[in-house]
Amino acid sequence: MTQAMPQPSPRPRARPGPVVRVEALMAAKRKLGLLTIWIPTLGTALAIALALAWGVGPVEVGLLLGMYVVTMAGVEVGLHRQLAHGAFQSPLWLRDLLAVAGSMAAQGRVTYWAATHRRHHVHSDRPEDPHSPHWRMGLEGEQHMGRLRGLWHAHMGNMVTGYPTNVTLFARDLLKDARIARIDRFYFGWVLVGLVIPAALGAMFIGTPTGALKGLLWGGFVRIFLVHHIYFANGSFSHMYGGRPYETGDESTNNPIFAVPTFGSAYQNNHHAFPASALLGLRWYQPDVGMWFIRTFEALGLAWNVRRAPRELVEARRVRKHAHSREKTDG
Amino acid sequence: MQSPAAGDIRDWMVEYLAELLGMGPTEISTTTSFEVYGLDSTAAVGMSGDLSEWLGLKLDADLAFEFPTIASLAEHLAERVRASTSAS
Numbered sequence: 001m002t003q004a005m006p007q008p009s010p011r012p013r014a015r016p017g018p019v020v021r022v023e024a025l026m027a028a029k030r031k032l033g034l035l036t037i038w039i040p041t042l043g044t045a046l047a048i049a050l051a052l053a054w055g056v057g058p059v060e061v062g063l064l065l066g067m068y069v070v071t072m073a074g075v076e077v078g079l080h081r082q083l084a085h086g087a088f089q090s091p092l093w094l095r096d097l098l099a100v101a102g103s104m105a106a107q108g109r110v111t112y113w114a115a116t117h118r119r120h121h122v123h124s125d126r127p128e129d130p131h132s133p134h135w136r137m138g139l140e141g142e143q144h145m146g147r148l149r150g151l152w153h154a155h156m157g158n159m160v161t162g163y164p165t166n167v168t169l170f171a172r173d174l175l176k177d178a179r180i181a182r183i184d185r186f187y188f189g190w191v192l193v194g195l196v197i198p199a200a201l202g203a204m205f206i207g208t209p210t211g212a213l214k215g216l217l218w219g220g221f222v223r224i225f226l227v228h229h230i231y232f233a234n235g236s237f238s239h240m241y242g243g244r245p246y247e248t249g250d251e252s253t254n255n256p257i258f259a260v261p262t263f264g265s266a267y268q269n270n271h272h273a274f275p276a277s278a279l280l281g282l283r284w285y286q287p288d289v290g291m292w293f294i295r296t297f298e299a300l301g302l303a304w305n306v307r308r309a310p311r312e313l314v315e316a317r318r319v320r321k322h323a324h325s326r327e328k329t330d331g
Numbered sequence: 332m333q334s335p336a337a338g339d340i341r342d343w344m345v346e347y348l349a350e351l352l353g354m355g356p357t358e359i360s361t362t363t364s365f366e367v368y369g370l371d372s373t374a375a376v377g378m379s380g381d382l383s384e385w386l387g388l389k390l391d392a393d394l395a396f397e398f399p400t401i402a403s404l405a406e407h408l409a410e411r412v413r414a415s416t417s418a419s
Contacts, residue, residue, distance in 0.1 A: 167374060
């Protein structure tokens with residue numbers, strides 16, 4: 001690549017790929033990925049260290065929970081169901097508010113998040129999947145991973161070693177949206193706002209300068225850390241462990257352990273069977289917090305065209321009446 | 332010697348953008364800025380990566396910002412190809 005070749009090859013097919021294999025962009029992604037992983041991790045370590053001396057008060061717990069709910073709803077209801085899949089429509093102010101809350105979760109810009117998620121659906125558990133625990137695109141080509149390596153890659157490793165997604169190919173509808181573009185230009189600002197809000201509330205409720213620090217740590221860094229690890233379990237654990245009532249052509253599972261904290265997204269097998277459905281908890285015993293939000297919006301007239309997988313299809317396509325964990329032999 | 336001329340590179344980019352944007356090749360104008368089509372930086376950088384692979388040139392990742400239309404970028408690349416083939 002450094003030496004110009006004298007004879008350029010004949011004209012190749014003009015076909016844009018799902019990922020961008022250009023070192024400059026890969027390096028930028030690697031750097032952002034490392035910061036995204038390490039800053040909340042170190043913040044959480046500091047929070048725990050200080051908690052040993054100070055204890056953890058109700059304000060810290062409240063800010064952690066409150067900011068968790070706001071940003072998890074932003075990711076799951078806003079970025080995931082509404083923007084990546086178009087599962088429902090809402091007034092633009094509500095859509096944008098959810099997108100901003102989702103941006104505070106520090107999982108990437110809205111367009112990048114949605115594009116990468118759509119790429120995950122198009123290439124689910126194939127090498128082009130951005131975060132499969134089974135296959136990845138390595139520097140030397142397609143690579144099947146063992147269990148532990150695969151889990152790590154799907155969980156977080158992909159933020160550092162994976163190829164960047166071709167956003168135009170997967171999210172040109174969102175790129176044309178000027179309001180989303182404005183939100184994305186301020187991405188780091190939103191992450192910062194997500195830290196400043198709990199810090200300010202901490203100072204207010206505790207009434208001392210250390211209150212601001214406690215708010216920053218628990219409502220900010222610990223919250224980002226938890227939302228990261230719990231949400232990224234969708235790509236890692238919920239594509240390896242759990243029931244598979246639907247034949248989806250990938251390894252997605254329904255993982256009840258993460259169902260409530262992911263606001264329903266851990267029902268990955270349901271989701272891959274009916275990707276555009278606003279409802280992910282397809283059975284009565286599958287709590288779907290994300291859908292509770294959407295139903296509330298709907299009742300208030302703030303959500304319409306809510307897409308639900310047809311009941312008959314939900315039943316007819318169920319291939320296994322009882323979900324069993326399928327052991328893989330090649331892990 | 333069959334090094335690609337500006338016309339070949341232009342045709343390739345029209346096809347590439349049509350595929351990328353889900354449009355017909357006839358809807359792609361060679362003199363309209365990439366930005367107007369809503370091409371984001373990952374796709375623009377990706378295209379310059381694919382071009383550099385084809386043409387055997389080391390291209391800057393942000394070339395599509397320097398030459399923001401198909402016509403101007405193709406012109407520039409054809410010149411680079413000419414320069415590199417005559418130099419070797």
